[in-house]
């Protein structure tokens with residue numbers, strides 16, 4: 652065993668971990684979930700208002716640049732909401748806080764700021780090149 656390995660192992664086992672199933676993660680994720688739901692709701696409303704105003708009875712308002720920007724933001728917010736929901740699912744399944752690629756623990760500090768994080772920083776830095784294939788195989 653290399654010294655670095657021993658060191659990281661010691662860091663792992665001695666880390667005062669609150670665990671990744673604790674109620675504080677659920678509370679944090681639910682707070683994020685509520686914020687995302689609010690964001691999606693507000694953006695959807697703004698999108699529909701903008702589309703209705705822009706269409707002005709003459710055509711489809713969805714073609715207006717402003718409307719398209721709102722649609723893009725709505726889609727992005729929905730995706731983030733889905734990420735938080737996935738994280739809640741992982742929490743329920745007992746897999747929360749583990750990297751989906753290598754299974755190692757995701758640092759608590761990272762989870763605290765972004766609880767929907769799926770990968771450890773190492774795997775995140777090396778994106779999976781064939782996610783579609785991996786998803787297909789796991790089905």
Ligand SMILES: [Zn+2]
Nearest residue numbers: 750753771774
């Ligand atoms: Zn990883």
